[in-house]
Amino acid sequence: MKIRISEGMLMAMIMSMVYAKALGVTQGVMAREIYGDIWLATLFSTLKGAAIMLLTVMIIKRMPSKTILEQAEILLGRWPAKALGLLLFVFFTGAFATIMITFVYHIMDYFLPQAPTYLFFIVALSVALYGMYKGLEVIGRTSLLAILCMVVFNILMILGSLQQMDLKELRPVVESGFLQILHTSRHNDTDWGMATLMTALILPVVAPKEKWTKAGVIGIVYGGIIVVLWPILEVVVLSPEMVAQYIVSCMQLARSAEIGVFMHRYEMIMVAMFIIPLFVQILLCEYCAVKALSYTFGADKQTPFYIPVTLVLGGSSYYVVSSHFRAMEFLSQIWPYMALPLAYGVPLLVLAAGFLRKSRLKPSARTK
Template identity: 25%
Template sequence: MKKETQVISPRQFAFILIGFLIGSASLFIPESIAGRDAWIATLAAGFLGFLPLIFIIQLNKKFKGLTIIQYSQLCLGKFLGKILGFLFLVNIFFVSTLIVEDLVLLFNISIIPGTPEIILRLGLVFLVIYALFSGIESIARLTELYILPLIFLLLILPLLTIQEVDFSLLRPVLADGLKPIIAGTVVALTFPFAEVAMLAMILPTVREKKNSAKIFYLAYLISMILLVIRTILGISIFSADLAKKMLLPTYQMFRLVNIGEFFNRVEAFFIFIWVLGFFTKLLATYYGIILGLSQIFQLNNKNSLIIPLGILIIFLSHFMMPSSGYFLYFDTIILPFITIPLNFFYPFILYIISLFKKF
């Protein structure tokens, strides 16, 4: 099996990991279905999401230079490994389609309202196609541009919105029992925490370095803390009932900021950072799909898949998501049944097999 060339540093991968988790998820609070206890759901899902990260890091150590598509065939046999690997790529494809819809929603609400959605989809996918011909390094370089500003903005958000916060909206804790929290945990695990398993397609390109795993775990922990802060602020500013109904609650939080001339339009800068976050996540998932398909079908040139896949994403995103209401329904009700088995249990099974099978 052909091994991937190690071209990005552990620090760059850590930035990709943070961007993958918070670049898009910081904009939404899907676990708000848990009500005032949504922050508990975020926390629980965050801890559970550590598991697939541990699995793919350990598998990457054992199968150096190989993607999850390749070592799946070693663990499960060529036929079953390819079948499950293909389903894993279908899972990534769904996420790519949803990212396109996230971006279309963001553009239509906050940047260029009224623009035909098909025009936005065409423009976004064209930019991704252009960037991907530059290789995985383009994702790493782009992520380095915006991660630190994004982290800074999310960290100062509590200070900027302190006058709007009412922590009494978080009480009473556990008043509605565990059922809403479990539902919220499942949604938050689906998006974004378990999605970290998709980075198994990029992890083999990371140059080996001592303590790399600790850097990745720290990056994940930072992401989890920032998303818990996002959830707490969303509920304590808007209330649980209102947060459930809002499409872009974090964007609305930044619109509340008005501190002098410099900060009175701070959401404009945050939108720019968000767009970069969405874009790099779309690049990462897109790259993972074309790489995985080229390995399953043994293609010599994975770049030959870039344009056909882009056309498919445009077509399916246009017809799969006819409205924002259906988009939210698909994201919270349907998607967990697709992504949790493939992002959580699939790496777990491969990890267990790798412990007992000799290679």
């Protein structure tokens, strides 16, 4: 059966691919570097994400029926393209680990501290495997529900935080210096990098292609608006110093929120609204990892890769998540320098190859 994704699903998947991790753990990492300027770093990162998304869509539009890996095979040759496929598999394996850090530490640190770590992995990997067998269209439809959860949750979060807000915490602006803020935005760049490379792998099945550019950029912009709200709320409600103290700063923000007299323990509502976008992020990450690895091996069907990829993603992520120290080191020190060369490098490489080998982009050359 031919897969068909609407432009609305594409926008929802882009927003879902960045939401959970960006507000879950990224803000705390950035706060430890620039404190109250984290909202500016998030804004700069969103602008960079929109630019690289626009570039990626332009690349895929040159050959609308080909993913970025299939274009790389035409432009660079089979083996370089397979090498890129393997690198993208490594990228999404690392991305999966950062998402599992978000998932496990949200639930374990705040709700189930006595539960074994492997229990959370059994739940997440079972959902991921089930979603893989259901297919990308089901994941796309679920992402639309995830958007509803994001919007409702953000509105409730604003209402619940109004009484605790202190706008003075936002001053002074650019206290850390423009260059330092730009450098710190690399942490959020990795989140948009996941969305960009996901788009590069699924865009050919999105219809209609005339709306690709609009859907891609709007997905980034809307996602950025939803995400950038969180560092602002965290700073004005908790204070920059407090945000920097927590691995999962958004949970502490949710704990401080109240609506009326009886609406306490707000983090329970947060998890209910937060878990669907997070699971969509897990599903999309595994789908992209499977797609990249199946391309590397030249397989016609992706189904035989579901279980092996699930085991690889689960095993590598468990190694990272099982130690808080190792998880924070990977998240803040290793992951940005592992992810960004691929998030920016792969689209730029294929773009440059297209300019240097324009003759291979012609339909007559592709049929030879």
